[in-house]
Amino acid sequence: MIELPRSNHQPAPAIKFVGLGGAGANVLDRLILDGLDPDSAIAMNTDVQALNGSVTRMKIHLGQNTTRGLGTGGDPDLGHAAAEEAAEEISAALAGGDMVFVCAGLGGGTGGGAAPLIAHLARKAGAFTVVFATLPFAFEGRRRTSQAAEALAQIETQADLVVCFENDRMGEALASAGGIQQAFIAADQTLSQGIRAVAAIVQRPGLLALGLDDLSALLKKRNTRCLFGYGESDGPNRAHEALDRALRSPLMDRGRMLAGAQDVLIHITGGPDLTLNEATILMEEFNRHVSDHTRIHFGFATDPHLARRICVAILSAEEAPAPVAKKLPQAARHVETPAPAAEPTAKPQAELFSAPLEQEPSGQAGAPDEDDPGDSYYNSPPPSTAPPMPEHKAVPKYAPQPATAKKEERAEQMPLEPASRGRFEKSEPTIVDGEDLDVPTFLRKNTRVK
Amino acid sequence: MGKDRIVVGLEIGTSKVCAVVGELKGDGSVQILGVGEAPSRGVRKGEIVDMENCGKCIREAIAEGEDKSDVMIKNVYLGVTGAHIASFNNRGSYTLPEDREKIEEEDVARVEDAARTAPIPARNMSVNTILQHFYVDGQDGVVTPVGMFGRTIEADHHIVHGVSNRIQNSFQCLKDLDLEIEDFVFTPYAAAQAVLTQSQKSTGVLMIDIGGGTTGYCVYAGGAVKQSGCIGVGGDHITNDLSLGLRIPMGKAEQIKIREGSCTLGNSLPGETVTLKDEHGFAGKEIEREMLNTIIHMRVRETLELMKRDLEKENYLDYLGGGIVLTGGTSELRGIKHLTEDVFGMPVQLCKARNVSGVTSAFENPRYSTAIGLVKYAQATTGSEGGGGWRWLKDFFK
Numbered sequence: 001m002i003e004l005p006r007s008n009h010q011p012a013p014a015i016k017f018v019g020l021g022g023a024g025a026n027v028l029d030r031l032i033l034d035g036l037d038p039d040s041a042i043a044m045n046t047d048v049q050a051l052n053g054s055v056t057r058m059k060i061h062l063g064q065n066t067t068r069g070l071g072t073g074g075d076p077d078l079g080h081a082a083a084e085e086a087a088e089e090i091s092a093a094l095a096g097g098d099m100v101f102v103c104a105g106l107g108g109g110t111g112g113g114a115a116p117l118i119a120h121l122a123r124k125a126g127a128f129t130v131v132f133a134t135l136p137f138a139f140e141g142r143r144r145t146s147q148a149a150e151a152l153a154q155i156e157t158q159a160d161l162v163v164c165f166e167n168d169r170m171g172e173a174l175a176s177a178g179g180i181q182q183a184f185i186a187a188d189q190t191l192s193q194g195i196r197a198v199a200a201i202v203q204r205p206g207l208l209a210l211g212l213d214d215l216s217a218l219l220k221k222r223n224t225r226c227l228f229g230y231g232e233s234d235g236p237n238r239a240h241e242a243l244d245r246a247l248r249s250p251l252m253d254r255g256r257m258l259a260g261a262q263d264v265l266i267h268i269t270g271g272p273d274l275t276l277n278e279a280t281i282l283m284e285e286f287n288r289h290v291s292d293h294t295r296i297h298f299g300f301a302t303d304p305h306l307a308r309r310i311c312v313a314i315l316s317a318e319e320a321p322a323p324v325a326k327k328l329p330q331a332a333r334h335v336e337t338p339a340p341a342a343e344p345t346a347k348p349q350a351e352l353f354s355a356p357l358e359q360e361p362s363g364q365a366g367a368p369d370e371d372d373p374g375d376s377y378y379n380s381p382p383p384s385t386a387p388p389m390p391e392h393k394a395v396p397k398y399a400p401q402p403a404t405a406k407k408e409e410r411a412e413q414m415p416l417e418p419a420s421r422g423r424f425e426k427s428e429p430t431i432v433d434g435e436d437l438d439v440p441t442f443l444r445k446n447t448r449v450k
Numbered sequence: 451m452g453k454d455r456i457v458v459g460l461e462i463g464t465s466k467v468c469a470v471v472g473e474l475k476g477d478g479s480v481q482i483l484g485v486g487e488a489p490s491r492g493v494r495k496g497e498i499v500d501m502e503n504c505g506k507c508i509r510e511a512i513a514e515g516e517d518k519s520d521v522m523i524k525n526v527y528l529g530v531t532g533a534h535i536a537s538f539n540n541r542g543s544y545t546l547p548e549d550r551e552k553i554e555e556e557d558v559a560r561v562e563d564a565a566r567t568a569p570i571p572a573r574n575m576s577v578n579t580i581l582q583h584f585y586v587d588g589q590d591g592v593v594t595p596v597g598m599f600g601r602t603i604e605a606d607h608h609i610v611h612g613v614s615n616r617i618q619n620s621f622q623c624l625k626d627l628d629l630e631i632e633d634f635v636f637t638p639y640a641a642a643q644a645v646l647t648q649s650q651k652s653t654g655v656l657m658i659d660i661g662g663g664t665t666g667y668c669v670y671a672g673g674a675v676k677q678s679g680c681i682g683v684g685g686d687h688i689t690n691d692l693s694l695g696l697r698i699p700m701g702k703a704e705q706i707k708i709r710e711g712s713c714t715l716g717n718s719l720p721g722e723t724v725t726l727k728d729e730h731g732f733a734g735k736e737i738e739r740e741m742l743n744t745i746i747h748m749r750v751r752e753t754l755e756l757m758k759r760d761l762e763k764e765n766y767l768d769y770l771g772g773g774i775v776l777t778g779g780t781s782e783l784r785g786i787k788h789l790t791e792d793v794f795g796m797p798v799q800l801c802k803a804r805n806v807s808g809v810t811s812a813f814e815n816p817r818y819s820t821a822i823g824l825v826k827y828a829q830a831t832t833g834s835e836g837g838g839g840w841r842w843l844k845d846f847f848k
Contacts, residue, residue: 237564238542247569277588281541281604289537289569422690423700427494430533430682432756437683438689441748 015199016127017041018096020115021079022071022107023134025054025190030192032056035042044118046082046110047071048221060093062086062114062397072109076147079113091121101195104157105167106148107136115151128212131159132195136223137167159213163198164224165191169251190251197313198353201267201299207448210267210299217297217318218263225318227251227261232311239278242312258289259317265315267299270305282312301426340367454481455832458515460508460526460579460629461637462620464493464663464686465779467507468818469515469523472806472825480829482808485818486515488570490578495682496637505623512629518809522629525630527824530620530635531664535612537636538598540568543604550670553595553603554588565607575614577636582606582674591672608675610636620834627712630676637820637829638666638678643830644803644823645816646670655772658790659820660780662686665753669766676766683753685780688746696737696744703806706742707783713747713786715740743785750786754793760771773797 017040019028025043030039032055043056048069051059061069063082072078083090100122104111115131122129132153135410136144156162167187201210229252231245246252258264266286268279277299290296421429424438431437434446470485488510492500546557546700566579584592586600588722594633595603617634624631641659642651656670663684669677688711693703710724718739728734736827773796776786781800790798803813803822813822 099617237545237561240542240564244567244569277602278543281543285540285569422694423686424494427499429540430495432529437681437752437756438687438690440694440745441752442691442695442745445748446746447748 007076011130013038013098013202014096015099015101015203016094016122017195018094018100018102018118018122018327019043019054019056020102020118021045021108021110021112022047022050023108023111024103025050025056026184026188027103027132027192027195030188031056031195034192036196040097041045044083044086044090044110044114045071046079047113058093060086062110072113074107074147075109075143076113076151077109079109079111080117081113082110083114083117087117087121088421090118090127090373094122094125094127097122097125097127100125101130101132101199103132103134103191103195105134105136106151106155107140107144108147113149115156116158121154123158123160129159129200130161130163131155132163132165132191134165134167134191134307137183143185161212163194165194165251166225167226169225172298176363188231190228190249194228197228197230197315199314200269200301201265208298208300209295209326210265214265214297215301215315217295218265218315220244226320227314229259229314230312232309234308234310237413238308239282240285243308245314246314247289252314258314258392259291259319260292261294261316262436263295263297263316264290265297265313267301267313267315269301269303269306269311269313271308271310272302272304273308274302274310278310286314323409355438360387456519456521457632457825457828458521458523458526458833459529459640459821459828460512460624461640461660461821461824462498462504462508462623463490463527463820464495464496464684465509465661465726466817467504467820468494469511470821470825471515471519471521471523471527472808472828474823474825474829474832475562478829479823480806480807480808480822482813482822482825483722484515484517485523485809485821486511486513486518486812487581490662494663495533495684495686496661496680497534497616498623501619501623501626502752505626507754507807508623508629509627512627522630526633527632527640527828528620528624529636529640529820529824530612530617530634531630531637531661531680532612532616533664533680534576534616535577535610537610537635537678538568539606539676539771540609541604541606542566545602546600551599551601553600555596557603558584558596558605560605561605562607565605566609568607568609570609570611571733573613573615574611575617577610577612577617578608578639579636580608580609580610580639580675582676583672606674606766607689608678608679611640614705617834618622630755633831635824636678636680637823638664638668638680639675640823640827641666641777642668642670642675642823643826644806644813644819645801646806648673650772650775653771654769655775656761656767656770656794657775657777658754658781659778660684660753660786660819661778661820662780665757665778665780667757667761668768669761670676670772671766671769677761677764678736678798679757679760680824681753681756681760683749684778685755685783687750687753688783689779691745691749692742696735698726698735699732702732706737707746710742711740711746712743712784713750713789715743715747717785718743722786746783747785747789750783750789751793753792758793766793770796773799775801776798777801777816777819781816794834 015237019025028041028043032041034149038057041056043054044060045051046062046067051061063085066082066085102118104115106112119129135148157423163247201270220346229246231242233241235241429436429438454476457472461468467488467490471483473481473483488507490507491501496607516523537660542561544561544564561674574817583606584595584606586592586595586598587602636657642657651670653789657668657731659666661684664680664682665684689703689707693700722739723736724739726735774794787798787800802816803819804812
């Protein structure tokens with residue numbers, strides 16, 4: 001007998017979870033409370049008090065000398081310097097991880113300042129690096145919003161994948177009803193579910209496996225915002241309920257957010273008793289929410305621990321409305337103390353990013369050392385007369401097509417209408433495929449009528 | 451069966467508002483007692499755009515209906531339509547508790563609830579949820595599952611939904627007139643109740659209801675509604691096209707459409723003309739017949755093709771043993787039967803309401819199909835539900 005080697009028996013990739021700053025620590029705590037292995041979690045913060053409050057076992061205090069145990073006061077440069085001080089400690093902690101998941105809130109100093117550096121260190125250690133970033137609520141002020149946009153652009157040059165969540169969106173569903181605390185909790189919850197789902201996708205070998213290639217396909221475009229929904233159910237009609245709950249997640253807007261998506265990833269995990277029929281019903285229902293052109297990345301796994309539960313995770317990305325960063329007063333900050341994170345030039349960026357797309361989940365995706373873009377991070381001199389923000393270079397490059405073609409189509413129709421709609425002039429137009437059906441057919445088809 | 455009951459079907463159409471008063475006989479037949487009708491104002495493409503004028507028209511139609519039937523109208527069955535209305539099929543499933551294998555009423559209620567709670571957009575409301583079939587442990591086409599043995603029971607529903615604000619406009623109109631809404635129905639579904647026979651429904655049929663402002667359709671296969679929808683184009687558009695193309699007023703365009711218009715091309719002699727007589731304020735005009743027909747033909751063909759494209763999204767067109775049934779006011783247009791046959795490539799018949807008695811002029815005319823269908827719908831639903839089930843609506847309007 002010939003024994004064929006089973007392809008799936010290699011161990012699941014080891015993932016290290018880094019919670020950075022206040023927001024990251026909250027999410028990490030929630031993950032641990034939800035059953036994450038505490039040994040794989042590392043909390044990092046500049047604020048010693050906050051760090052001590054975390055339930056994580058492994059903690060790294062950033063910037064013992066720089067901030068002396070206090071926070072950064074919202075200054076990303078300080079956050080960056082603090083992380084730099086602890087760089088060796090961080091590298092040591094990250095060693096041995098096949099993948100590193102960094103979660104950070106980008107509005108503040110620690111998350112925004114240190115995240116690019118930590119992503120960089122993780123990649124240098126040879127790990128596939130995924131950054132889960134949250135953008136601050138709008139009510140936190142424009143300064144934080146623009147700081148976050150800046151940090152995001154830097155992270156995008158360092159990490160293999162960036163999954164970006166908008167707090168505003170996540171809080172929206174609750175903020176009006178519940179208090180501000182609930183809005184933050186909702187945001188944390190969504191983020192932690194998202195992290196768990198992504199971890200499950202890469203760790204749990206499935207019947208129909210999803211891989212990093214699928215994730216990359218979703219998130220390869222720059223400056224995207226992640227749409228994520230998660231639901232589980234063990235009720236009698238569990239397939240329907242799980243999907244329904246996933247679609248009810250704040251970021252899904254009852255499935256409407258999916259209508260325009262190019263790529264949608266759906267991952268179904270069920271206990272051993274999950275039937276094909278249920279999967280079919282679920283997918284049929286799901287298909288109603290996406291358009292015919294959407295590419296669906298479908299993953300399916302069973303997990304005996306789930307018993308009768310079905311979990312559905314939906315992940316997609318939409319393009320951010322516009323480059324978020326504006327020229328705001330803090331440009332001055334860069335002239336005084338140019339953040340080293342601002343350096344990476346366009347060339348290593350491109351290479352860093354083309355690499356992960358071909359890599360396998362188990363292949364320890366990091367190893368980007370051919371060109372050693374890692375070192376360019378430190379070696380290239382700080383630009384003393386640098387352009388104020390790196391994303392001014394990066395964003396236009398990766399954010400093409402400012403307007404959608406559909407809208408233009410309608411706009412072109414406009415001049416025709418007033419002259420030729422007759423009695424329907426004042427009524428709402430009936431537009432099908434960009435044609436206004438109220439305009440006489442013979443006019444639209446250019447048939448000559450005397 | 452219960453005692454005779456009088457119900458009123460009210461259709462607020464684009465060309466007319468029409469109230470049909472019908473008596474539901476204990477033996478299951480329907481007798482039309484009277485029809486009230488008023489030309490419609492303030493309705494475009496099936497939706498109310500001018501509440502005040504529309505209210506007046508409804509009042510006129512109701513008053514006429516009361517006169518003719520000698521019945522005081524308090525409650526109505528309302529037809530709703532509009533291009534915003536969409537539909538889809540949804541399946542709900544329910545697994546019986548471990549200790550039981552025989553399906554009971556409550557299980558059926560559970561599975562129906564599951565199928566009804568379909569994800570529709572937040573600004574929409576459900577108009578009708580129509581039961582299609584049950585499945586018991588995957589067994590197809592079960593009609594009454596109660597009493598059967600099985601583990602899982604599934605139900606398919608056809609769910610029709612539309613933008614709630616727009617639907618509520620017509621509710622408000624009726625509320626202003628102190629009329630209560632017994633139930634509301636998507637008009638193509640109502641019309642189908644009036645014009646289709648049971649055997650047509652089971653062999654598969656496409657019913658097209660071409661009205662003044664909208665064209666609705668409803669596909670039946672295997673005895674259940676499979677697909678339904680509405681396009682915001684109707685007879686009004688033909689008139690408008692004629693008015694713009696021939697440069698004549700709307701009134702004249704409507705007149706010539708009804709009197710002379712046809713969808714058939716190449717049927718007129720070269721140079722043949724139609725004369726619009728001169729009347730006060732209108733100079734009279736000679737119109738080339740071929741041109742008249744070309745304008746009508748293009749509009750109707752386009753509408754049918756749009757509908758065909760909608761229908762082709764799901765492949766029920768191959769299963770229509772009963773062909774196509776045309777109804778609605780615009781189905782009286784000459785040549786529309788042949789044009790529809792040409793577009794869809796299957797036999798077409800023109801139909802009006804059937805299986806009703808009473809005022810002959812009412813059911814002899816396809817334009818009343820929808821309003822009569824509303825009465826038939828009342829008969830079909832209250833036969834089993836006993837008139838309840840929509841109390842919440844009344845509470846809603848208090």
